Amino acid sequence: MITPKARFLQRMKAAGFRSVDFLILALFFGYIAFMVAQLSGEVSFEKGILLAILSYYMLRIFYEFTFNRANVPTMATGFFEIKKIAELIKADFKAKNKPDYNVLDCGSGKGQMTRTIARAVPAAQVLGLEMATLPYRQSQFFKKVMGFKNIDYQQQDFFAHDCRNVDAVVIFLNGRMTELLGEKLYNELKMGALVITNEFELKGRWPAPEAITMYTPFKGNLFVYRR
């Protein structure tokens, strides 16, 4: 005979709940209880700041595990890595010396990467494809407020995008997704197209990349490929 607990778990699983969601729910209620306890006492300025920082990170974790189902965190590439990537793309733009230079950020998140590239290479057209709603809307908001004319964002799965006219691609995903996307890019990109990945390699049919190690302050790797 099936117990009420087993029936409850079966129903939750059928509704799409994963085991990790129960942990997230427990963490969420623990966080609410902690905040209620903290805020019901006296709250100094320093304590308020600490609670605000904690809340930011807790809400980000909840967001990643609940709404962001792309299985890739929405965290951005580091500041210095973004600068280096923009520098590499600027050099490629100069070397190719063509009027219609297209850059693609596969999974553009909140758009930090796209904005730095668009600023470094104003003559380039930068496209950011992002599936998750919240970072996509944030990127659109920043574009509007900062008045960028050479960036476009689309809420779209990058696997559905035709990459044949792209001159440079930037990627910061997880290992599996990077490899899968690498296959698609190998088939679609024109000869000479530049691909820069953060942390994970394309593998498959791609030749060995030029690896750039960054110490900023943690050790990170950029991989540079040429189709």
Ligand SMILES: C[S@@+](CC[C@H](N)C(=O)[O-])C[C@H]1O[C@@H](n2cnc3c(N)ncnc32)[C@H](O)[C@@H]1O
């Ligand atoms: C780690 S963030 C990188 C953000 C930005 N490119 C950067 O380097 O700062 C990866 C982003 O890719 C998005 N993403 C994952 N799979 C995607 C897909 N198939 N199509 C579009 N966006 C996707 C995630 O939602 C996430 O915002």
